[in-house]
Amino acid sequence: MAKPEFHIFVCAQRRADGHPRGSCGAKGAEAVYNAFAQVLIQHNLSNRIALTSTGCMGPCQAGANVLVYPGAVMYSWVEPQDAALIVEQHLLGGEPWADKLTPAELW
Numbered sequence: 001m002a003k004p005e006f007h008i009f010v011c012a013q014r015r016a017d018g019h020p021r022g023s024c025g026a027k028g029a030e031a032v033y034n035a036f037a038q039v040l041i042q043h044n045l046s047n048r049i050a051l052t053s054t055g056c057m058g059p060c061q062a063g064a065n066v067l068v069y070p071g072a073v074m075y076s077w078v079e080p081q082d083a084a085l086i087v088e089q090h091l092l093g094g095e096p097w098a099d100k101l102t103p104a105e106l107w
Contacts, residue, residue, distance in 0.1 A: 004050040009067040012053035024063030035080035059106040074102040
């Protein structure tokens with residue numbers, strides 16, 4: 001793979017049910033990861049954008065969380081249907097999607 005223009009990190013941390021912080025894994029992170037993978041394939045972007053699942057990124061209460069580099073732009077409360085808009089508006093269009101940006105007080 002060539003050097004990616006962007007790197008998408010999807011938190012896949014899973015904690016035990018009832019953990020006070022919760023976890024992205026319990027909030028649909030696997031489906032979010034799979035949705036990003038499908039969008040990248042559909043747009044033929046797999047050679048330009050890297051996708052990685054990762055451990056905890058911090059704001060567990062706001063999961064599922066997605067972090068995009070460069071720029072360290074974090075999205076929270078991400079659902080599978082959000083993947084296409086994040087890719088199209090932010091990665092291809094150059095404008096982060098304000099509706100899902102993680103609030104400063106959380107990260």
